[in-house]
Amino acid sequence: MIPRIDRAGARCSPEDCRATMQAAQSALPVLDDPAVLERRARLFKALGDTTRLRILGLLSEREMCLCEIVDALQGAESTLTHHLRMLLEGGLISMRREGKFTYFRITAELVEHHRVLE
Numbered sequence: 792m793i794p795r796i797d798r799a800g801a802r803c804s805p806e807d808c809r810a811t812m813q814a815a816q817s818a819l820p821v822l823d824d825p826a827v828l829e830r831r832a833r834l835f836k837a838l839g840d841t842t843r844l845r846i847l848g849l850l851s852e853r854e855m856c857l858c859e860i861v862d863a864l865q866g867a868e869s870t871l872t873h874h875l876r877m878l879l880e881g882g883l884i885s886m887r888r889e890g891k892f893t894y895f896r897i898t899a900e901l902v903e904h905h906r907v908l909e
Contacts, residue, residue, distance in 0.1 A: 830882070837881025842866070843874045850884060850897040857893050 803811070816822045821831070837843055842864070849855060849863055857875070861868050875895060878884045886895050 834881045834883070837877045837883055840874065840877070842871075843878055846871070846874055846878060846895075847883060847897060850895055854894050854896040857895070860895065 821827050845864060846860060849860060855863070857868065857872070860875070861871055864871060875884065875886075878895075879886060883898055884895050885898055886893055888894075
């Protein structure tokens with residue numbers, strides 16, 4: 792049970808706060824794994840922008856090269872490259888190079904698992 796802060800602004804003792812953290816870690820083992828927390832933070836950061844969600848929508852239809860994404864969204868290449876990098880870091884898309892072109896595709900399993908586009 793999480794102790795509540797009363798309306799007057801009194802705070803819990805340091806021991807109570809540590810006990811609360813220990814209870815949270817027992818209930819949510821992910822809090823003890825910094826690598827998992829970091830991956831989840833990158834995922835949520837990647838999803839936290841409307842342009843990135845639009846990119847995911849495009850890539851849910853088919854693999855696209857960077858120039859096609861730029862044309863479809865009518866954005867600056869440098870800005871869209873930043874958004875694509877965030878999606879790559881979040882594990883939501885993958886990329887491959889073919890000659891001078893860079894192609895992006897959605898990581899269907901992860902997007903489906905999190906129901907990102909529904």
